[in-house]
Amino acid sequence: MKRLTWPETQDLLLQRAPWIGLGFCVCLAALLHGPALQRLGTHLPGEPGSDVLRAWWSAWLVAAELPGWPFSTTLVNFPAGVDALVFPAVSLIAVAPITWVFGAATAITALVCLHTVFAAWATGWLVRTLGGGWGGAAIAGALAATQPLLGGALRDGTVEILAVGWVPLTLGAMVRAVAGSWRWGVITGLLFVLTCLESVYYGSFTALAVIAALAGLRRREGLVGGAAAALTVAVGLGLLAVPLGPVLQGAAAAMATAGEGDPSALRATNAAQLDLLQQLAMSPGARGWRVGDLYAPPWTHWIAFALGALLALRKAPWLTALGGVYLLLALDDNLVRPWAESPIGEVVRFPRRFMAPLAVAWGAAAGVGLSEILRKPALEGLVSLPIAAWLAWWGAIAGGWRLAYPLLELPAPSFVAQIAEDDEDCAVLMVPIERPGERQELRSQTPVFASLSAQIASADHLALQTLMGKAGWYKPNLVTLTARSGATGLTPKNLTDLALQAYGRGVPGSALLPADAYGPDLAWLMGEGLKYVVVDKASYRAEELARVEAILAPVAVRREELQDGTGVILFQLYETRPERTEAPSSSAGALNAGFSGRVMSIDKLFGRLFVVVSSDGKKVRCPVTPGTGIFQCGGVRSVQGVALELEGMVIPSTWEGSLLEARVIPTELSGP
Incomplete structure (x- = not known):
């Protein structure tokens, strides 16, 4: 074998640099997510009770609807259905084949790994676009992909925040567009639309980056490229507005009424703090x-950022400035308040998340600046790979990946296994669908169906539905989810209401119908596909449980008591699906004709307190019990916004949870 000379070795390394770079990105993902890869299919990457449960459910939901339109389904709010835009939409569609073959749990682990690869690769591509070398690309990719804020997003289960790779990808396309390419302008527009579908946060972050890239305009052709990008965005968003119309209208109504006050208090609470950044x-x-403390880059990253910001001043000064603006936005500084309060900037309720695009900007600056020091590409690559690995290791430590990787173990109840084995596309009713709110402040402490596992707290119905793979009635409280009008059945609502007595609430008279009155409703629901009913025994007193049995026993072909958790009763309603019938008029009653729960921080609110609910164009005013903060509003089927009224003064507020387990959170406590 011929021995290669040093010049020949350099040429070979440069030829294979793209593959070496991709291999580096894959190794980086393996370094960060090794614990999750070792538990594929049985665990989810995220803390117990976190939003990763919703991401997992979303992956299943999108894959179940493909190859049709993935943002409209009857699997939720059965049989009427919902229109929903779940994030990160593009990524969930991309991993749908993995979901089909290996299941949604494996798909979510694959997704977080792919986002790490994507973030590192796309940031490296931005460096190459700006004239940097492959070594600088590796350093920039390592800095962007291992930011502690992304480690916090992993713990919190907000998978869409891991999709930071869209920022450098779109920014790199814009750089090429303003250099004089209308084709890259079109690509930029398409990428920006896809970024908005991934995450509204990254849509806002990228919009600012694209504006900054206009500083690279040098000739008239660049204006053509920028115009092509703007036109593509306008056309793309306009076309999407038609099929997503119901979702966008519902989201706009919710955003317009939620809080009903100055959002600056919420931003200030969730901004980065300079002293914590230093500590x-x-x-x-x-x-x-x-999660709230995971956003501060380690000192090694700050050194790279500082050197990069200085070295890039000659070749890409706008990149240095962009990172500085991102830092001010992360700190919620008054200097950048006009952008934060603009229509594009106001969607960002957690300013500390600006630390992710900051790492893209200053990481890319570091990569570009390196080429100013090391003029020989091969030497740059050899020197940079160890540095990139060292920086990635520091990021993995600071973000908690290496020392405290979060994992959520999925439960395996026997009733879930039985239903999942049924190949029929049918529906499962788990009752009660919702429970009244209790005095828990943390979502990880919320009650779980049959006390099956605290791992799935805050999203138990969604988790169990995903495990079973069947349609259901529960619909999560998501801004981008709108229930369709239509009958959902009398039986689901009344069986849920019968559980209220066990929680110290009165059972509405409408739920005390004789058992034979449910015959027409059950016949219609069974024709639509209601095959199984699962009853959480501990959620009912003996008298109400007997009523549930009396309603379901006449039509059930099988009844089985199982010792899952605190005990469940599984009813199978048919062997062969009955013929479809028209919905009786009594079945038109929608679920959740009420809004109840607890006001948080009640110890700071003195005086007569009311919850004011914006519901279907009207205001519902409900008294709050002193001391406990408990409230109960009747006649509420949907909530567009809430506020508190204290001695006649309105306190802007938000809410989370479900309609019967709501937690109303005051965002301003400047009362008298």
Whole structure:
């Protein structure tokens, strides 16, 4: 074999640099997500009770609807259905084949790994677009993909925040567009639309980056490229507005009424803090691994950022400036308040998330600046790979990936296994669908169906539905989910209402119908596909449980008591699906004709307190019990916004949870 000379070795390394770079990105993903890869299919990457349960459910939902339109389904709010835009939409569609073959749990693990690869690769591509070398691309990719904020997003289960790779990808396309390519302008527009479908946060972050890239305009052709990008965005968003119309209208109504006050207090609460940035830069993990504290880059990253910001001033000064603006936005500084309060900027309720695009901007600056020091590409690559690996290791430590990787173990109830084995596309009713709110402040402490597992707290119905793979009635409280009008049945609502007595609430008279009155409703629901009913025994007193049995026993072909959790009763309603019938008029009653729960921070609110609910164009005013914060509103089927009224003064508020387990959170406590 011929021995290669040094010039020949350099040429070979440069030829294979793209593959070496891709291999580096894959190794980076394996470094960060090794614990999840070792538990494929049985665990989810995220903390117990976190939003990863909703991401997992969303992956199943999107894959179940493909190859049709994935944002409209009857699997939720059965049989009427919902229109829903779930995030990150593009990624969920991309991993649908993995979901079909290996299941949604494996798909979510694959998704977080792919986002790490994507973030590193796309940031490296931005560096190459700006004239940097492959070595600088590796350093930039390592910095962008291992930011502690992404580690916090992993813990919190907000998978869409891991999709930071869309920012450098779109920004790189815009750089090429303003250099004089209308084709890259069109590509930029398409990428921006896809970014908005991934995450509204990254849509806002990318919009600012694209504006900054206009600083690279040098000739008239660049204006053509920028115009092509703007036109493509306008056309793309306009076309999407038609099929997504119901979702967008519902989201706009919710955003318009939620809080009903100055959002600056919410932004200030969730902004980065300069003292924490300094403390955690020197001592990563000093405050533990709370999601709210995971946003501070380690000191090694700050050194790379600072050097990059200085070295890039000659070749890409706008990139240095962009990172500075992102830092001010992360700190919620008054200097950038006009952008934060603009229509594009106001969607960002958690300013600390600007630390992710900051790493893209200054990481890319570091990559570009490196080429100013090391003029020989092969030498740059050899020097940079160890540095990139070192920076990635520091990021993995500071973000909690290496020391405290979050994993959620999926439960395996026997009733779920039985239903999942049924190949029929049918529906499962789990009752009660919702439970009244209790005095828990953390979502990880919310009650779980049959107390099956605290791992699925806050999204138990969604988790169990995903495990079973069947249609259901429960619909989560998502801004981008709109229930369709239509009958959902009298039986689901009344069986849920019968559980209220066990929680100290009165059972509405409408739920006390004789058992034979449910015959027409059950016949219609069974014709639509209601095959199984699962009853959480502990959620009913003996008298109400007997009523449930009396309603279901006459039509059930099988009844089985199982010891899952605190005990469930599984009813199978048919062997062969009955013929479809018309919905009786009594079945038109929608679920959740009420809004109840608890006001948080009640110890700071003195005086007569009311919850004011915006519902279907009207205001519903409900008294709050002093001391406990408990409230109950009747006649509420949907909530577009809430506020608190204290001695005649309105306190802007938000809410989370479900209609019967709501937690109303005041965003301003400047009362008298």
